[in-house]
Amino acid sequence: MNPASKRSVLLLVALATLAGALAFIAPVSGQDDGQAPFFVTAIPSGYRDWTFISVAHEEGNLNSFSAVLGNDVAIKAYREGKLPFPDGTIIAALHYQFVPSEENNKVFGRPQSFVAGPPTNVQFMVKDSKKYASTGGWGFGHFQNGKPGDEAFMKPCFPCHARASRDLVFTQYAP
Amino acid sequence: MNPASKRSVLLLVALATLAGALAFIAPVSGQDDGQAPFFVTAIPSGYRDWTFISVAHEEGNLNSFSAVLGNDVAIKAYREGKLPFPDGTIIAALHYQFVPSEENNKVFGRPQSFVAGPPTNVQFMVKDSKKYASTGGWGFGHFQNGKPGDEAFMKPCFPCHARASRDLVFTQYAP
Numbered sequence: 573m574n575p576a577s578k579r580s581v582l583l584l585v586a587l588a589t590l591a592g593a594l595a596f597i598a599p600v601s602g603q604d605d606g607q608a609p610f611f612v613t614a615i616p617s618g619y620r621d622w623t624f625i626s627v628a629h630e631e632g633n634l635n636s637f638s639a640v641l642g643n644d645v646a647i648k649a650y651r652e653g654k655l656p657f658p659d660g661t662i663i664a665a666l667h668y669q670f671v672p673s674e675e676n677n678k679v680f681g682r683p684q685s686f687v688a689g690p691p692t693n694v695q696f697m698v699k700d701s702k703k704y705a706s707t708g709g710w711g712f713g714h715f716q717n718g719k720p721g722d723e724a725f726m727k728p729c730f731p732c733h734a735r736a737s738r739d740l741v742f743t744q745y746a747p
Numbered sequence: 748m749n750p751a752s753k754r755s756v757l758l759l760v761a762l763a764t765l766a767g768a769l770a771f772i773a774p775v776s777g778q779d780d781g782q783a784p785f786f787v788t789a790i791p792s793g794y795r796d797w798t799f800i801s802v803a804h805e806e807g808n809l810n811s812f813s814a815v816l817g818n819d820v821a822i823k824a825y826r827e828g829k830l831p832f833p834d835g836t837i838i839a840a841l842h843y844q845f846v847p848s849e850e851n852n853k854v855f856g857r858p859q860s861f862v863a864g865p866p867t868n869v870q871f872m873v874k875d876s877k878k879y880a881s882t883g884g885w886g887f888g889h890f891q892n893g894k895p896g897d898e899a900f901m902k903p904c905f906p907c908h909a910r911a912s913r914d915l916v917f918t919q920y921a922p
Contacts, residue, residue, distance in 0.1 A: 631859040
């Protein structure tokens, strides 16, 4: 196994362990009918034109470049420092592969430049304190090629975000 | 000298060499009065609300996280694949420090997450094919704490961007 593969496996093990531990300490309720009630199953319209919140990069298996955008309700709350986020807030995370830019590196004369590669998925957090009462008021959505993630994939969303210190949201506003 | 410092010095040398070489092969004209005609000296209003184009990361001395936004003219041109960009296009590059996220890393259980740290500068490219005729139709702006870069700092903008293959613009639209 090459070092990159080994890192990927280690990361998966770590994530699985973390997900298991979190599922244990923060069980998701309200799934008796087999339908997780906190799934967002339709892509919010117009999200690609929303306002920029911030950027992020995850190394390892994810190797992702993220742009986080928000609708008007989200942006107003972020700029006013309002917590918890009000109902109607939607936050979108657009994920791309984190890839080197050959063109930029030629100009710089060394391999230092990374850009957004092919898109991988889009994720959403939708605030509706009644509809998603069992998951801190947030619905979670994940779409790859326009199709939502299945239940097993979606289960870790809530317990992981429950560890974020600002109303389940990790991303902070970049001025 | 530690490896990080050595890398920084090597990068500075490489950049200085590149800037020198580029200045030689692509001299900036029209500066007889001591004023570079391609400076954008006022921050375009409302740029923070513009539409997301893409993200980038530069390693080394820059260690930057960039979000690139565009005004409506820019976005329309990008989405239609229109080149050269029409007059009125403005592209903004918001730069931040590339910093690890302690909060995210605790959740992931390993140091893998990087986010936008303190803002460092904002740069602009403004398309006006008459006003900026001597620099490919583009004016260049750089603002740190609201103040524009001086002439020496701004000189490499045009010759470096002249090497980009799409009308002097490096950043490509992320879908």
